[in-house]
Amino acid sequence: MTDFDQIFQKYYHSLFLYGKKFINNENDVCDILQEIFMVVWENRKYKLEDVHLKSYLFNSVRNSCLNYHRHRAVVNKYKEYEVFNELNFYESGEKSLIEKEDLNNIYEAISLLKEDYKEVIELSRFEGLKNKEIAEKLNIPLRTVETRLFRALSALKKMLTQRQIFILVNMIFESD
Amino acid sequence: MNQKTNIEQLIARHLNGESTSSDRETFKIWLESSEENRKLFYQTKDTWDASVKEKDNSKDALLHFYKRQASQNSSFGKTLYLWKTIAGVAAVIAVVFFSAFLFNMFTRGEEVTGSKTELVSFKVPMGSRSQVNLPDGTNVILNSGSELKYQGVFTNKNREVSLSGEAFFMVKSDKEHPFIVKTSDLNVEVTGTQFNICSYADDSFSKVSLLEGKVRIQLEQGEPAVGIVPGQQLYLNKEERKYSVSESDVDIESSWKEGEFRFKEIAFPELIKRLERWYDVRLTYTAPQLKEMLYSGNFRNQESIWQVLDALKLTTPIDYEKTGFRKFEIRYKAK
Numbered sequence: 001m002t003d004f005d006q007i008f009q010k011y012y013h014s015l016f017l018y019g020k021k022f023i024n025n026e027n028d029v030c031d032i033l034q035e036i037f038m039v040v041w042e043n044r045k046y047k048l049e050d051v052h053l054k055s056y057l058f059n060s061v062r063n064s065c066l067n068y069h070r071h072r073a074v075v076n077k078y079k080e081y082e083v084f085n086e087l088n089f090y091e092s093g094e095k096s097l098i099e100k101e102d103l104n105n106i107y108e109a110i111s112l113l114k115e116d117y118k119e120v121i122e123l124s125r126f127e128g129l130k131n132k133e134i135a136e137k138l139n140i141p142l143r144t145v146e147t148r149l150f151r152a153l154s155a156l157k158k159m160l161t162q163r164q165i166f167i168l169v170n171m172i173f174e175s176d
Numbered sequence: 177m178n179q180k181t182n183i184e185q186l187i188a189r190h191l192n193g194e195s196t197s198s199d200r201e202t203f204k205i206w207l208e209s210s211e212e213n214r215k216l217f218y219q220t221k222d223t224w225d226a227s228v229k230e231k232d233n234s235k236d237a238l239l240h241f242y243k244r245q246a247s248q249n250s251s252f253g254k255t256l257y258l259w260k261t262i263a264g265v266a267a268v269i270a271v272v273f274f275s276a277f278l279f280n281m282f283t284r285g286e287e288v289t290g291s292k293t294e295l296v297s298f299k300v301p302m303g304s305r306s307q308v309n310l311p312d313g314t315n316v317i318l319n320s321g322s323e324l325k326y327q328g329v330f331t332n333k334n335r336e337v338s339l340s341g342e343a344f345f346m347v348k349s350d351k352e353h354p355f356i357v358k359t360s361d362l363n364v365e366v367t368g369t370q371f372n373i374c375s376y377a378d379d380s381f382s383k384v385s386l387l388e389g390k391v392r393i394q395l396e397q398g399e400p401a402v403g404i405v406p407g408q409q410l411y412l413n414k415e416e417r418k419y420s421v422s423e424s425d426v427d428i429e430s431s432w433k434e435g436e437f438r439f440k441e442i443a444f445p446e447l448i449k450r451l452e453r454w455y456d457v458r459l460t461y462t463a464p465q466l467k468e469m470l471y472s473g474n475f476r477n478q479e480s481i482w483q484v485l486d487a488l489k490l491t492t493p494i495d496y497e498k499t500g501f502r503k504f505e506i507r508y509k510a511k
Binding site for chain 2 (some may be wrong): 005008011013016017018020021033034037053074096097098101102106107110121124125128130131132143145146147149150151153154155157160
């Protein structure tokens with residue numbers, strides 16, 4: 001595999017999920033990614049050091065999504081507000097979990113949630129059920145589903161932001 | 177109804193659909209009313225966004241990318257100048273080969289051809305590793321602080337050993353006569369294969385990682401054995417007697433046999449235990465903050481314990497102090 005292929009496969013899925021935070025339409029997200037990777041290809045950005053490349057890619061997705069909304073005149077006012085707000089929020093220093101974490105870490109954290117919480121996350125996020133459908137499936141009140149879902153997300157957020165990973169890779173020491 | 181519960185439900189409804197227009201109105205007012213509310217919502221939404229699981233279609237996307245790239249290139253008449261650079265730079269990694277002198281043959285007990293009742297034991301002290309060749313041609317590398325034992329009648333036909341600690345087995349293939357490794361928590365039965373077992377008495381877990389061949393792991397008497405395939409690991413939580421099988425990097429798991437100390441996202445307490453065995457030192461710590469930390473790294477064992485502790489100090493807010501002969505105390509240092 002070429003460097004480019006490797007970079008593509010390493011980041012495509014995360015970037016796709018990241019783009020979907022801002023844009024609901026999958027095809028539009030794919031188009032944005034195509035353009036970004038075109039630039040990566042043509043300007044040989046894949047020669048960048050991984051950490052720079054990663055922030056370059058995520059920033060590009062974010063900016064492209066911002067432009068996408070700017071150029072779309074027929075956008076629902078409320079949604080526009082929400083998207084801009086979100087972009088501003090992340091611009092102001094907080095980084096998204098998708099950017100910070102390996103997706104495997106996120107799925108692992110989900111698997112560590114307590115059973116009640118894990119259930120609602122899996123049904124909503126993995127299987128795509130709406131709250132009402134989850135309530136019917138589990139035979140519990142809708143309000144309970146909603147409360148659980150919110151608390152599950154809070155628990156997950158806590159697990160993911162408290163974790164610190166220190167990397168001590170390939171230390172080179174002078175010999176005595 | 178309590179205000180907080182109400183908002184929790186509103187957020188959940190907003191994220192996973194079907195909020196009514198009056199919900200949206202209330203939600204919008206709440207969101208705009210304070211910076212704190214916005215922060216709470218966006219962090220929750222971020223977690224929501226991150227926890228989605230969808231099919232990873234990056235392979236198809238790559239193909240699609242090349243197709244579109246090709247059609248655009250032909251219309252613009254660009255040349256594929258990239259092929260020149262594709263050969264690119266390759267990182268050269270110096271691989272250090274550890275010669276056999278690292279593994280000092282270490283036998284305790286009498287002659288290997290002992291009587292029937294005699295227990296033959298190979299014991300490796302902390303801080304060193306050792307290699308044992310069994311009479312059937314099986315080769316075993318033992319990690320620090322491990323012990324391999326068998327009753328004096330180990331022959332080509334009766335291949336049964338017991339292990340405490342960590343060992344890498346390269347079992348001589350013999351389909352007729354299975355090779356059995358017993359540990360305090362599980363038994364592993366194989367015919368011809370390469371695998372790593374980690375089962376120290378003072379760890380809360382036992383692990384079996386398979387590099388080649390097939391193994392069957394017996395967890396409870398009378399229960400059916402669990403099989404794993406190369407590249408997988410069985411992890412047993414000793415207290416709960418629960419096990420899981422997952423994909424694992426067997427090269428990392430068994431890197432110790434090449435004299436390397438590699439680890440991937442292990443918790444501080446486990447790192448400390450491994451360092452203690454590897455360097456034959458006692459490390460103590462009390463700060464609860466340390467337990468939260470995960471470490472990945474790669475040491476080659478030429479480093480002294482001082483150098484390893486200094487490396488830890490560079491990345492973690494800790495300090496250490498030598499408190500006695502081969503004893504260190506690690507303290508958490510608030511930033």
